[in-house]
Amino acid sequence: MAQPFIHTKDLWYSYREDDAHSTPVLRGISLDIARGEYVAILGHNGSGKSTLAKLFNAILEPDSGELTVAGTDLASPELTEDEIFALRREVGMVFQNPDNQLVATIVEEDVAFGPENLGVPSAQIRARVDAALAAVGMSEYAGSEPHRLSGGQKQRVAIAGILAMQPSCMIFDESTAMLDPKGRREVIETFERLNREQGITVLTITHYMNEAARADRVIVIDDGRVLMDGTPREVFANTEALLAAGLDVPQCTALVHALRREGVALTGEPITTEECAELICRALEVQ
Amino acid sequence: MATLTLEQVSYVYNPRTPFAVEALDDVSLTVRDGRVTGIIGHTGSGKSTLVQLLNGLEKPSSGRILLDGEDIWARPKEMKKIRHRVGLVMQYPEYQLFEETVRADIAFGPRNMGLSEEEIAVRIDEAAAFVGLELSLLDKSPFDLSGGEKRRAAVAGVMAMRPEVLVLDEPAAGLDPRGRDTILQGIRRYADATGSTVVIVSHSMEDMAAYCDDIIVMAHAKVYLSGTRDEVFAHADALASVGLDVPQITKLAQLLRARGVELPQGIYTVQAALEALRPLFQ
Amino acid sequence: MKTIAFGQYYPVQSPIHRLDARIKIILAILFIVCTFLCKNILCFAALIVAALFLIFMSRLPLGTVLRSIRPLIFIMIFTAVLNLFWTTGETPLFEWWRIRIYEEGIYSAVFMVVRIIVLVLGTGLFLTYTTTPIALTDGIESLLSPLRVIRVPVHEFAMMMTIALRFIPTLSEETGKIMNAQKARGVDFSEGGLIRRAKALVPILIPLFVSSFRRADELAMAMECRCYRGGKGRTRMTVPHLHARDFVALVVMVAFGAGILYLNRLGIGYSVP
Structure with a gap:
């Protein structure tokens, strides 16, 4: 069997409030995600689902357990900064608030931000930016100012910004939570197309049931543990357990x-x- | 306790410039006394503008807004009094919290109204009970609360002013299912206990179906549909035609009807669908 | 949707708009130097002609350009009066009590006013009106980049400028929202004395600070996720190239400066010291 794209085994993580106190947020997460999968990670606020995403992207370091993403051992104490940045190029992340992830004052400048950081030659950046904006359907807004766009459009620009780094995986950390239904649809359709057409592994973290139902696989996180893991069909069969975990069906x-x-x-x-x-x-x- | 009426209200942003946008176009509607009214529509349908007009944050370009028959702009100097009578909870209200404790923050509005300290204390407890905020949280810093708790504290801050009309813009936006149910139940509890008129603006059909008595549907700067919940949901097809997300169960009922299953109109909750299907299976 | 008027950039196509931002910064500096080189009436006449030529070349409406002078009217009057009364010459034109006005005073008052007007117009026309804030920031970064050798954080400075420009509209919109929310809770910003008004700002400023810090935090995380590691090893999508027109503009400006110096030496009429 091929090596999974993301592998965790008995993964623990605690938030340290001060030296004496810490609250465990993840209590032994074990899961494998293959390249090209479309996975929804479902859980109520405070279940640990966002923390898990931040571990996948080396924003947080695990306390204990195994964590390998794209062949990089993120639990290793010898992890170098170069390895972390190489991983972040591979695994892009789109956050919740569309305003707080756009850096530049012009859409195309913002999309170029990632490739510029990677030191991509100028001529290639132009091609990447154009391709990324086309892939999210925002080409006509290349010269716009971000603050004039709708929430859904801003999030698509954020997706283009990640896409321009040519990642193999994208994590959406509640990227639809602040959007209206139209914006939500725009974002979901965009990442579903990227998954289908470009084979990008998509992890969407959400508490919206209707969104999770569209994924190939749903992982339900509750109280820092994997409560369920299966196809939407298998997971939604457990109506009572989902309701008990503070979720809808x-x-x-x-x-x-x-x-x-x-x-x-x-x-x-x-x-x-x-x-x-x-x-x-x-x-x-x-x- | 109060009726809000809009008479031929229009509102234009950036009037007399090339950027003029008509946000409301000749809108007439009534928010009935003591009922929970849901205003639903897309972003850009004019519903957010409507909210700002209801308590005098913006002035209509033309038309009148009547609170119990009285034009709220009749005496602009007394707008502060109108704002005490029509309470407004804006979108993401947790961003307005600023005091050192939750208690002090809830007290902020009542204190601005010049109420006595005893009265304020009573109102804090009452408002906290409505939104289901535990008393132990009241002495914490609002910035230490969870997202859902912050939202409830902010809503309680306006409820404590005991407005005759309480207007809430997207009170459940961004909350998880449990947080959403808690806040909406709290609002319903407040409406039922005080008999206040409540207006909830939302784009979630499912929430509106579960918590509102009357529904006003906005589309293209106009009132598209209005009436009681049953009356409005009886027009599910009309709703779909303006691109509103009808509840999944309503879509199901449409599909079943199209395939010849005899179902009544206006199915918008799982319970209603169950009642309608039950006899067919017997 | 409310449009937030931001900056002075006036989006039209013009020869000046098309010039490279770095060249425009240099041109603006040279133009400022020229205004200070002007000594006599011929020079100032040339300066006025140059300013009119710039307005024409920028394709900006005259009204918009002139409006930029309005805030400076007080300073202009003040300077004019100072020069009028304090410049001494040979024979007073007018004398009353201890006030003596000389011909030289009138000249230097007029020259000073012309100098201020042209100075403001020139920088506006070369920089803020015709160059986007982002191009300006990049231009400054590029011109200052030699200072990196002596460890001046040029890139970091430019990045801060860019982020500030990006977030000004966002934060001003947010301020409006918070103000409305607190108004709905009974705050009145127009009532009471200075202290009461200052106190009314607390419920605005605290939420705004809290939210700005949260935004800064999230933005920093998003930037790290997009592999931002400072200026080292960074490339740019648009590498500005100098065109023939940029060199032509530079040559014209230098020639203009030389012309001013020549006119000074002719020594016609009154010459300001």
């Missing part, structure tokens, strides 16, 4: 479970509205 899933509780024979775990309609229609025809 899609309304269709909730309906199917409620019907089943009342004795209606429904087989399968529908995720999308279409699947649910199909399932109910078939059950009605049988009668």
Whole structure:
């Protein structure tokens, strides 16, 4: 079997409040993520899901356990600064607040920021910036000022900024939480396309069920542990456990479970509205 | 305790310049006394402008805003009084917290109203209870609270002013499901206990369906639909045509109806769908 | 959406807009030197002609350009009056009590006013009106880069400028939001004496500081994630190239300076010291 892109085993991390006190946030996380996967990491605020993302990008250092990302051992005490920066080029991160991650006053200048830091030759930066802006559908805004864009557009510029570094993985740390439904859709469609067309590994950290349902795989984090790990279908089957972890289930899933509780024979775990309609229609025809 | 009425209100940003944008176009609507009214629409539909107009932060370009029949701009010098009667909670209100303790921050509004210290103390406890803020948190610094708690503290700060009309702009934005339910339940509790008129602005159809009595749908600077929750959700197809995210369960009902399943209009909660489907399976 | 008027940059296409920012900074400095070299009426006439030529070349509306002088009217009057009364000459034109006004006084008052106007117009036309803030920052960075040898943090300074420019609109919008939120909680910014008004700012300033620190924190993290490690080993997307027009502009400016020096030596009319 090929080496997983991200590998963790019994990963622990605590926030140190002062010298005497520390609160464990991650309590033994073990998981493997393969190259090219589209994974949603789900959990309520304070479950540890954002901390996990920051460990993947070497923003935080683990207390103990194994952590390998893109072949770099991030738990190693001999980790050099060069290795950290090489990893960050490989694993890009898009944050929650679209305003606080754009550096330059012009969109294309901002997208160029990453490649400039990497020391990419000038002529190539131009090509990368144009390609990245085209990939997120923001080419026509290349000369705009970031503060005049909508939230969704700002986030797409942030994605382009990461894309211009040519990463193999992108982590979205609640990147849709501050957006309206339209902006949310823009961002999700953008990273789904990058996953599909460019094979970029996508990790989206969210507390929105409808977003997680679109991923190939859902990992539910609760109280610093992996509560569930599987396809959306497998995960949403555990309606009660999800609710107990402070999460929602899609309304269709909730309906199917409620019907089943009342004795209606429904087989399968529908995720999308279409699947649910199909399932109910078939059950009605049988009668 | 109070009715808000908009009469042919228009609002234009940057008037008489090439950048003029009409945010509200001849809008007439009524927010009914003692009800929880949801205002829903896209970004740019005019709903955020509407919020700023309701308590006199912005002045309409034309038209009148009436609080219990009285034009709020009749005496601009007394706008402060209007702001005490119409409380406004802006988007991400936790960014307005500044006092040393949560208690002092909640007291800020009531103190500006010139209330006595005894009255303020009563109101702090009452507001904290509405939003479900534990009393032990009141003596902490607001900056030490979690995101959801900060949001609740900020909302409590306006509730403590006991406005006749409480207007909230996206009170659940960015919160996780538990945080969202806590704050919306708190608002509902406040409305039911005090009988105050409440206006909630949101773009979540599912939240509106669960917590509001009346719904006003804004689109393209105009009122697109308005009425009780049932009346508005009966027009699910019309909502979809202005690109609003109808609840998933409503979409399901549409799909089932299209395939010949006989379902009534206006299914917007899991419970309603269950009730409608149950007889079909018997 | 409210548009926040920001900076003075006036987006039109003009020969001056197209010049390289570094050259424009040098031109502005040379132009300032020229205004100070001017001594006699011929020089000042040449200066006025040059200023009009610049306005024409910048394709800016005259009104916009003249408006930039308005804030300086008080200083101009003050300087004019000082020169008028304090310059002594041979025969007073006018005498009353202890006030004597000489012909020389009138000349130097007029010259000073012309100098101030041209100075402000010149820097505005070369820099703020025709150069974007970002190009200006890059230009300054590039011109100052030799100072890196003596450990002046030129890149860091330019990066700070860029970030400040980026966040001014964001923070001004945020200030408006916080003000509205506190107004809704009963703060009145227009009421009461100085102390009361100052106190009313506390509920604005604290949230603004807290939020600025949070933003700074998040921005720093985002920059690190985008592999920012300071100026070392950094490349730039746009490497400015000097064109023929940049050299032409420079030659014209030097010639203008030489012309001013020549006119000074003609010694026609009154000459300011």
